[in-house]
Amino acid sequence: MASKDKSTESVYRVTEVIGTSAQSWEDAAKTAVQTAAGTLRDLRIAEVVKMDVKIEDGKVTEYRTRLQLSFKYES
Template structure:
């Protein structure tokens, strides 16, 4: 039986929500092992001069505890 833990991470990108999600996983993988999944909990964006300036995601990352 595996023991799993879930953490919540906020990440951003100037490109897209997908890129922001990828940034969250890449950053988390620097200190976490055995990442199993990522769940996008919330998406938002900031606007500057009438255009999307920054994409933001709130994700939950699930990983296996050794």
């Protein structure tokens, strides 16, 4: 049986967050990542799952970006 290199074995968790911005989807995504980074350590990947807008009186009032964030479990 071949020995495994423990340094290449990792486990990641994926969680979903939604960021909002009055300016753009990009700002909404940045807000989500920056906020999540305050409580989640070792963030690795942010995948955009969905983008939408909030509309009031026929005008876009808020951009929303839904992200799946992955972070590494610590042992």
